Amino acid sequence: MDCLFCDHPKAHKHGKPSKGGQRYRCAACRRTFTDTFDTLYCRRQVTPEQVEIILQAHAEGSSLRGISRIGKRAYGTVVDIVLKASYEGQLVHNEEVEDVECRQITADEMWSFVKKQKRCEPDEIAVGDCWLGISLANESGLILSLRVGKHTDAFLQELVANTEGKTACQLWCTDNWGGYERVPPEEITHYIGKENTQRLERTNGIVRQQTGWWYRRQNKFGKLWKQIEVTARLVVSYFNWIWQHSRTTDTAAQRTGLSIQPWDWHDIATYPTFYCFYDGLVSYIERTCEDDCV
Ligand SMILES: [Zn+2]
Numbered sequence: 001m002d003c004l005f006c007d008h009p010k011a012h013k014h015g016k017p018s019k020g021g022q023r024y025r026c027a028a029c030r031r032t033f034t035d036t037f038d039t040l041y042c043r044r045q046v047t048p049e050q051v052e053i054i055l056q057a058h059a060e061g062s063s064l065r066g067i068s069r070i071g072k073r074a075y076g077t078v079v080d081i082v083l084k085a086s087y088e089g090q091l092v093h094n095e096e097v098e099d100v101e102c103r104q105i106t107a108d109e110m111w112s113f114v115k116k117q118k119r120c121e122p123d124e125i126a127v128g129d130c131w132l133g134i135s136l137a138n139e140s141g142l143i144l145s146l147r148v149g150k151h152t153d154a155f156l157q158e159l160v161a162n163t164e165g166k167t168a169c170q171l172w173c174t175d176n177w178g179g180y181e182r183v184p185p186e187e188i189t190h191y192i193g194k195e196n197t198q199r200l201e202r203t204n205g206i207v208r209q210q211t212g213w214w215y216r217r218q219n220k221f222g223k224l225w226k227q228i229e230v231t232a233r234l235v236v237s238y239f240n241w242i243w244q245h246s247r248t249t250d251t252a253a254q255r256t257g258l259s260i261q262p263w264d265w266h267d268i269a270t271y272p273t274f275y276c277f278y279d280g281l282v283s284y285i286e287r288t289c290e291d292d293c294v
Pocket residue numbers: 003004005006007008026027028029030031
């Protein structure tokens with residue numbers, strides 16, 4: 001085992017941490033580390049297989065309590081794993097989705113609601129109507145940006161700004177919501193028309209299917225705004241990197257040239273969350289998500 005801190009090739013086994021796995025100690029710098037360092041499995045008594053089942057079930061719309069009951073894992077453990085994976089999914093999106101080649105961006109929004117449907121005060125921003133805005137690279141189906149928020153011009157501005165960070169493409173196609181007329185900067189070419197949003201409609205359908213509350217909103221809507229954001233990040237990770245098209249058997253990331261093979265949940269769970277830097281010794285500092293939602 002190579003040392004994580006000084007690359008010295010002789011790090012020896014050094015006991016077992018209480019939550020399982022293997023601890024190592026470097027013969028040169030004498031620091032210790034575990035084989036699950038900087039992964040979702042670190043300090044958690046779960047196997048990669050269990051994590052995969054939890055994340056897949058949640059991405060397909062199972063409730064956290066349902067997963068907890070069926071998988072016989074503590075509810076807190078399930079929530080903790082979903083939160084951590086969602087954070088890693090955000091890092092993946094921030095780091096890996098860039099310079100996307102596409103000829104046309106398609107944007108649409110979906111309605112859902114949080115906690116209650118009616119009688120929302122204007123200052124109640126965390127309950128009531130909840131919109132999901134999605135922008136998509138039209139040819140590959142890659143999700144460029146997804147925002148959760150109120151249906152306002154500012155919401156749309158965020159969607160446009162986030163999308164601009166991912167691709168140089170400036171040809172937008174949307175449905176006829178007026179906000180798109182007011183918000184996009186001058187340099188953007190904008191088409192309105194349902195005939196051009198077919199791909200997105202299909203994506204919306206799949207995203208809805210995989211996000212239970214949005215799909216069955218009558219009886220199972222999201223109880224917490226935060227949870228919708230968390231699930232949104234997870235679903236975007238799934239949809240861009242893991243989900244394979246039934247006919248072409250490739251992922252959106254592959255079609256865009258961002259990856260050469262499909263990812264699985266293990267790739268998300270082990271995505272680096274620490275920056276490594278050298279300061280006399282190799283040190284690690286935790287990455288932060290600048291963006292609160294994909
Ligand atoms: Zn070392």
